Amino acid sequence: MGFWGFLVNASYFVAAVLFIYGLKQMGSPRTARNGIKVAGAGMLVATLFTFFHPAIHGNAWHYILMIVAIAIGGSAAWVSGKRVQMTAMPQMVALYNGMGGGAAAAIALIEMYSHEAFSAGFGLIIMAVVGALIGGVSFAGSLIAWAKLEGKLTKSFRIPGQQFATLALAALIVIFGWAIVASDFSAPVLVTLFFFMSLAFGVLLTIPIGGADMPVVISMYNAFTGLAVAFEGYVIDNPAMIIAGMVVGAAGSLLTYLMAKGMNRSLTNVLFAGFGVDDGAQAEGPEGEMKSVEAFDAAASMAYADSLIIVPGYGLAVAQAQHKLWEFVQALQKEHGVDVKFAIHPVAGRMPGHMNVLLAEAGVPYDLIYDLEEINPEFPSADAALVIGANDVVNPAAKEDKGSPIYGMPILNVGAAREVYVIKRGKGTGFSGVANHLFFGENTRMVFGDAKQVCADLTSGLKQI
Structure with missing residues (x-):
């Protein structure tokens, strides 16, 4: 094998340990950031020591190609990741x-x-x-x-x-x-x-x-x-x-x-199966009408609640409202003593962990974030629930309508809360095209508008109470 071969293989072993340890840390939101750094260090070790691999050692042309490739790929990734x-x-x-x-x-x-x-x-x-x-x-x-x-x-x-x-x-x-x-x-x-x-x-x-x-x-x-x-x-x-x-x-x-x-x-x-295929047809909703409410009234109701569960969805990301939402939550906690928790569905957003990353970006503490199995038993005792931009993951049709494409999918039991408030831009269906029965519930009130502006209005409403 020779010295260089041994050195490279030893570095690969170190890189493997860092990969596995980093992945383990990515399993928890508390340690995920550090896990990414550890795994990144492992990749850096593997990449750097590959320059000493016996198969390319001493070949200047190989070095040039590798450096050019790393420079192009690394620069593109750095710029795109920042933007x-x-x-x-x-x-x-x-x-x-x-x-x-x-x-x-x-x-x-x-x-x-x-x-x-x-x-x-x-x-x-x-x-x-x-x-x-x-x-x-x-x-x-x-x-x-x-x-x-x-x-x-x-x-x-x-x-x-x-x-x-x-x-x-x-x-x-x-x-x-x-x-x-x-x-x-x-x-x-x-x-x-x-x-x-x-x-x-x-x-x-x-x-x-x-x-x-x-x-x-x-x-x-x-x-x-x-x-x-x-x-x-x-x-x-x-x-x-x-x-x-x-x-x-x-x-x-x-x-x-x-x-x-x-x-x-x-x-x-x-x-x-083709579920979620958009063929241009509009899904028919349940009978009844959506009942709307102004942001001030919603804020007042949530201010007097003992407990509030917030369900974020892709609409929160679209509106870039996570920071305004966290300002509202902090006001509820500090000024009104409301117990606030966040509920995350496994498939909320457009990729695994999307909502966790979104909330972490706003500075939401990890101990306020719960997954479906942990939070579902708490909805019946919650005074209020706030849904922002989520659709299928809170749709009661998954439990009640056997003809629905999402029937049988585990959902967050938002409808079991005493009061439900939903921030939504309009009355249309979500990304999958399936009408949401929650929006027509007796205990549901819709707050129509851009999520970022509505969250700002909710915070302003708290100051008037």
Whole structure:
């Protein structure tokens, strides 16, 4: 192995420990920020010591390419990370997932085009092919997810015979993949066709999925990217890629399962049922009318409550109202002694953990934030509940209407509170297009308007009491 080989492998071991420890810390909002720093340090260690790898040591051209790539990618990531708005965070996650998958697929293609994979043994050829497939699907699928979240694709499309076409393409991919594995050193055409078919499969798989399912899809492609990186790590004998890919793949797979469970749906249902597909039709709401109230009256009612549970949703992120909301909450706590808690649904927002990050940005203490299982038993005893921008995750139709597309999905039992206030810009449906029965409840009052302005008005209302 030599000194340099030992040094590089030792650094990869250190990086692996940092990856795993960082991921463990990301499991709690209290330690997530530090976990990201620890995992980032691990990636820095792995990257820096790769410059001493025996395979490239002393080759100036390799050093130049690596430095240029790091400079371009690092600069773009730094600038975009600084500028990205909280509402655009899901798009950025989807885009970065796709870039990781695309990079893994590119490594596989280079190995196959240069015939290195073919000379490494039958098992590694299979890993290269599978890695190229998964990476290509993740790359194309993540780009479609980004386009949907960014508003570049405003509708979901289902071609005639969608499922048959998807299955037929999958069969072709298997045939071409086996042909590559069984071929010798002259398969560049097969490799190229195989890669483009994997891209097409990613597009075909993602384009009919509705926006309501995007959190699960993003998580799934995150797992795909990790698996692709791990496979290609085996192909090029890179322990850092193997470990990082396995950690990301395992974490992404578990998160995908938990997200699907949070919607009470299987992954196959998410991928093929088409829930949340916007076909231009407006969902019919329940009978009755929404009862509106002014911000001052809502503030007065909440000021005299002993307990208040707040449910944030994507609308809070869109309005960038998290800071104004926290000002209102602080006024309730300090001036009126109200016990305030925040309730987070597993699929609230447009990506896993979206609402947690949003509230953390505003400075909301972690001990005020509760997940669905913890907070649901407290709604019946709560004097008031405040919903901001959430729709499906508080919709009683999930429990009461067997004909609803979201029937069976666990929800936050907001309607059980004595009084319910909902901040909403208009009377339309949410992202999934399913009408919310909560808005028509006897104990529900709607506060119409931009969430940021309404939260400011609520705080002003408290000063007049």
